[in-house]
Amino acid sequence: MGEDKFDVIIVGGGLAGLTAGIVLAEQGLEVLLIERGDYCGSKNVTGGRLYGHSLEKVIPGFAEEAPIERVIKKERISLMTEDTSVDIGITSKKFSTEPENTSYSVLRAKFDRWLEGKAEEAGVMLVQGIRVDHVLTDEDGKVIGIDAAEEEMYADCVILADGVNSLLAQELGMKKELEPDQVAVGAKEVIKLGEEVINERFGVQSGEGVxxxxxxxxxxGGFGGGFLYTNKDSVSIGVVATLSDIGYSDISVPNLVDRFKEHPAIAPLLEGGETEEYAAHLVSEDGIYMVPELYRDGVLVVGDAAGLVVNLGFTVRGMDFAIESGRLAAETILKAHEMRDYSAKMLSAYEKALEDSFVFRDMRAYKGFPAxxxxRMIYKNLPETADEIVTKLFTVDGKQDPDLVSFLLQSLLGMASPAQLLGLAGTALESL
Amino acid sequence: MKRMAIENKLALNVFHTEDNDPHIEIDKEYANEEEIRKVVLACPAECYKYIDGKVTFSHLGCLECGTCRVLSHGKLVKSWNHPFGSVGVLYRQG
Known part of the structure; x- marks a missing residue:
């Protein structure tokens, strides 16, 4: 490629990078996207669930052709002890009634590869299997291109879509080193069960999932949680553990996954299944507080590289943010291209656009959730107390003390002191 | 389902291995046990082992998640990079 200069070079072919590429190429810009894996998605992992609304804006009706697994129609959250699972669930026709409010279970190696095809159709030039080693800057610090496998390539603007471990944004000084309390490690297995078995065990119809x-x-008892999503003929099951709390128990992350699979509420659902793949990935957890510098002269940061994730425990969102950030970065660059001005001042419109979008609106709304x-109460005391109370309510053996009110009070007070409960309630209110 | 050893789980994945690109370098003399314990517990691929007071690391089976980097950069982990292009894990499900 030598001295060729592109309008835009995108580093990383995940959802953010591919979306940006599609929007830019559709408007006729010359876009080079460099992906280190053999194909887009080959290094990517989700839990996971994609909320479809943001991709709808870029590819309306995408789910009709994309390799989505199942439309999520059932939600369940559980507080688990070793022996019990106290569940809250909802099955509803109100979920996923139109494309904008629909969410899908997805597998990224399949989904991103499909989106890669859309990018190619749009005219994005794709290079796979190449790692970008450095970002090139001129004497004023303006980003002018990249260095990949000792080949330099130049562009008016570079988009860093290189994921949660964005070494390139760190190299530029735009992003600080991640801290153990800002990220969690997710480890998951994809377990093949067959479509009919999943339908029966989870009480869903083909195409619909949990x-x-x-x-x-x-x-x-450590900070984090377990997750299970039904795919077309498999389930994605795993555990997410906040790095700063690893070592709270003596159980390793891979063993946490095994234990979760063996939990009495889970094991019967997986019986006869065959593990197809074992994957791991970091998850950003610190919300708006870990968003790095998003723009400088000639460069923008999008998606996971920009820490755009909100984890509320009952919902985890990152992919819809990634897609929106890719689109907004592309819109910003289209204007910059028109003005032939890729200065930080011009590119600051990207941050403004995120601020005006659901991305920062939602991230700010839930800014207290990481705190x-x-x-510990959520992961230890709460499940134990829920177990104690619910087990009591449903146990009939002719021996129970019928004074439920005093039992409930005792259980709640046994869980935590009134001051601790007030403290938790206070944090909860602040976070909303 | 029966419990599978981590080696057998990892054997289900596709890896393009490159012996000449460890991509993660550790300080073999590093001695803070509490720190080592955390990395050993955290690595989802069990690439780190702590035996007889010695920590060992093998990049084979590494899932490239970055957990060890974030936990112990500049301590147990001397340097961390993504593997060369096309090298390492290749997810088919993801």
Missing amino acids: AWMAAGDPTA LTAN
């Missing part, structure tokens, strides 16, 4: 989050025993969810 999203299930669990706190407590899945992480052995709320870093509370």
Whole structure:
């Protein structure tokens, strides 16, 4: 490629990078997208569930052709102890009634590869199997291109879509080193069961599925949780554990996954299944507080590289943010291209656009959640107390003390002191 | 389902291995046990082992998640990079 200069070079072919590429190429810009894996999606992992609304804006009706697994129609959250699972669930016709409010279970190696095809159709030039080693800057610090496998390539603007471990944004000084309390490690298995078996065991029809989050025993009381999503003929099951809390128990992350699979509420659902793949990935957890510098002269940061994730425990969102950030970065660059001005001042419109979008609106709305969810009570005391109360309510053996009110009070007070409960309630209110 | 050893789980994945690109370098003399314990517990692929007071690391089976980097950069982990292009894990499900 030598001295060729592109309008835009995108580093990373995940959802953010591919979306940006599609929007830019559709408007006729010359876009080079460099992906280190053999194909887009080959290095990517989700839990996971994609909320479809943001991709709808770029590819209306995408789910009709994209390799989505199932439309999520059932939600379940559980508080688990070693022996019990206290569940809240909802099955509703109100979920996923139109494309904008629909969410899908997806597998990224398949989904991103499909989106890669859309990018190619739009005219994005794709290079796979190449790692970008450095970002090139001129003497004023303006980003002018990249260095990949000792080949330099130049562009008016570079988009860093290189994921949660964005070494390139760190190299530029735009992003600080991640801290252990800002990220969690997710480890998951994809377990093949067959479409009919899934339909029967989870009480769903073909094409419809379940999203299930669990706190407590899945992480052995550590910060984090377990998850299960039904795919077309497999389930994605795993555990997410906040790095700063690893070592709270003596159980390793891979063993947490095994324990979760063996939990009495889970094991019968997986019986006869065959593991197809074992994957791991970091998850950003600190919300708006970990968003790095998003723009400088000639460069923008999008998606996971920009820390755009909100984890509320019952919902986890990152992919819809990634897609929106890719689109907004592309819109910003289209204007910059028109003005032939790729200065930081011009590119600051990207941050403004995120601010005006659901991305920062939602991230700000839930900014207190990282503090709320870093509370041992949620992972230890709460599941234990829920178990105690619910087990009592449903046990009939002729021996029970019938004074339920005093039992409930005792259980709640046994869980935590009134001051601790007030403290948790206070944090909860602040976070909303 | 029966419990599978991590080696057998990892054997289900596709890896393009490159012996000449460890991409993660550790300080073999590093001695803070509490720190080592955390990395050993956290690595989802069990690439780190702590045996007889010695920590060992093998990049084979590495899932490239970055957990060890974030937990112990500049301590147990001397340097961390993504593997060369096309090298390492290749997810088919993801």
